[in-house]
Amino acid sequence: MILHLIYDSFDFKSWIIFFFVFLLVADIIKNRNPSNFPPGPWPLPFLGTVFTQMDFKTMNKLAEVYGNIFSLRVGSEKIVIVSGHKMVKDTLITQTDSFVERPIVPMFQKVYKGIGLALSNGYVWRTHRKFAGLHLRMFGEEKKSLEHKIQQESVYLCDAFKAEKGPFNPMTILNSAVSNNIACLTFGQRFDYHDECYQTILRLDNECIKxxxxxxxQLYNVCPRLLEYLPGPHQTMFSNYKIIIDFLRGEISKHKEDWDPANPRDFIDSYLTEMEKKKSDPEAGFNMEGLVISCLDMFEAGTETTATTLRWGLLFMIKYPEIQKKVQEEIDRVIGQSRPPCSSDKANMPYTDAVIHEIQRFGDVVPLGFPKKAAKDTTLGGYFIPKGTAVSTNLSSVLHDPNEWETPDTFNPRHFLDENGQFQKREAFLVFSAGKRACLGEQLARQVLFLFFTSMLQQFTISKCPGEELSLEGEIWFTYAPAPYRMCVSSR
Ligand code: HEM
Known part of the structure; x- marks a missing residue:
């Protein structure tokens, strides 16, 4: 009876208001934080903190206000941001088992489907990580073949620099050279820097990272069902990935034609063998789609990161010519000009090693790492983190933590040198993250950075183009990359 009276007295406007208030209350109840959840900016109804940019600079500013553990809400997904060496170490190392899984991020889920290597979880991730780790060790350390391939690639890289007449942007050449290391490992071949099809793939991938x-x-992550049908940059990204994935499928098909299980040439061949072995264990996810996405993981994780680090490296050498000169002096003393650098030279080149580490620290290439999620209810820094909450570790805040670095905001290779000028490791050097989910390609990346960097400075002096100003302010992509710049090289 009462309900009937209320119904009769409501006009259309009242119904709209009633409906809105109902949704608002439902939203508040659904998204209310559990007690002792990390603080954070006040979320808007329905949207959360969607207008807060998700880049590391904004995260650093928010950490100043809310502390080293704070939270945001994207749509109805809560995300906890952890900053500073102590808390990031606690998350990644002390509590590594609690934060070993990846959350579902709609934009990644659409492309990577939660399979393969970098964005999978559970048994699929464990078996794929073990398999890929073995492959990297076999091709990298035991066969020594990878070092030889990287040395050969540095010859192509330096030849391409030599062929440039006048100022040039090193980005395309560095991307091509770095990606060829991954191509050798994965597809068993390198691609010419003028191969149009491969260059298109590199360009599209670069655009995806941007x-x-x-x-x-990232708006796609708030409302994937709606944005699926609307135009926007997410559509460009998805169509780029489609082309890249088709390219990978093509490479896999070519491999299948002359695959010899007794004689694996590369990652694809080894994976095809593993597919046969794991036929009775479908849960491990070794199938055609797993292979395609694993190749994409290797290609993406390994190319942009390393090439961007080298771009920062050359930029810093232009900005700090006295440091460049000291590296060249060490190269001349230890390697000379008559042979190419090799990995074992590193032990005798503490200054160059320190400079490369400082390039990585100051370049800050993967500032927020890759996201994780809490595998169980847990506590961090005294706050309660419920199972399933996404957690992002601000690696940049560790690499610039004033409690860890003498001059955090200055490019200073002495961070990695002891009082005798010998190389010293630093615990807060977390560029490759840490714990069970740490970068799988760390050894390969270190080898490539050392061999490419020393080869370039052995052969060239890098300098600024007359009349052009260079900025150390980077651009925020998924990675943190230097703004496009041009440089001049002169043979030594
Ligand atoms: C300078 C170069 C590189 C940097 C700075 C870098 C950094 C990182 C970081 C920060 C992560 C996230 C780790 C985490 O979730 O805690 C990661 C993951 C990963 N990286 Fe690298 N990386 C580099 C090069 C490479 C290379 C060359 C490869 C190729 C083999 C590679 C393969 C991977 C893979 C497969 C993962 C995912 C690991 C997993 O989810 O288990 N990375 N990398």
């Missing part, structure tokens, strides 16, 4: 970091693209 788009991933943009707030407009």
């Amino acid at each position: 788009l991933m970091g943009s707030t407009k693209t």
Whole structure:
């Protein structure tokens, strides 16, 4: 009876208001934080903190206000951001088992489908990580063949620099050279720097990394069902990935034609063998789709990161010519000009080693790492983190933590040198993250950085183009990359 009276007295406007208030209350109840949840900016109804940019600079500013553990809400997904060496170490190392899984991020889920290597979880991730780790060790350490391939590639890289007449942007050459290391490992071949099809793939992938970091693209994560049908940068990203994935499928098909299980040439061949072995264990996810996504993981994780680090490296050498000169003096003393650098030279080159580490620290290439999620209810820094909450570790805040670094905001290779000028490791050097989910390609990346960097400075002096100013301010993509710049090289 009462309900009937209320119904009769409501006009259309009242119904709209009633409906809105109902949704608002439902939203508040659904998204209310459990007690002792990390603090954070006040979320908007329905949208959460979607207008807060998700880049590391904004995260650093928010950490100043809310502390080293704070939270945001994207749509109805809560995300906890952890900053500073102590808390990041606690998350990644002390509590590694609690934060070993990846959350579902709609934009990644659409492309990577939660399979393969970098964005999978559970048994699929464990078996794929073990398999890929073995492959990297076999081709990298035991066969020594990879070092030889990297040395050969540095010859192509330096030849391409030599062929440039006048100022040039090193980005395309560095991307091509670095990606060829991954191509050798994965597809068993390198690609010519003028191969148009491969260059298109590299360009599209580069665009994807840029788009991933943009707030407009990340809107897809708030409302994937709606944005699926709307135009926008997310659509460009998805269509780029489709082309890249088709390219990978093509490489896999070519491999299948002359695959010899007794004689694996590369990652694809080894994976095809593993597929046969794991036929009775479908849960491990070794199938055609797993292979495609694993190749994409290797290609993406290994190319942009390393090439961007080298771009920062050359930029710093231009900005600090006295440091460049000291590296060259060490190269001349230890290696000379008559032979190419090799990995074992590193032990005798503490200054160069320190400079490369400082390039990585100051370049800050993967500032927020890859996201994780809590595998169980847990506590961090005294706050309660419920099972399933996404957690992002601000690696940049560790690499610039004033409690760890003498001059955190200055490019200073002495961070990695002891009082006798010998190389010293630093615990807060977390560029490759840490714990069970740490970068799988760390050894390969270190080898490539050392061999490419020393080869370039052995052969060239890098300098600024007359009249052009260079900025150390980077651009925020998924990675943190230097703004495009041009440089001049002169043979030594
Ligand atoms: C300078 C170069 C590189 C940097 C700075 C870098 C950094 C990182 C970081 C920060 C992560 C996230 C770890 C985490 O979730 O805690 C990661 C993951 C990963 N990296 Fe690298 N990386 C580099 C090069 C490479 C290379 C060359 C490869 C190729 C083999 C590679 C393969 C991977 C893979 C497969 C993962 C995912 C691991 C997993 O989820 O288990 N990375 N990397």
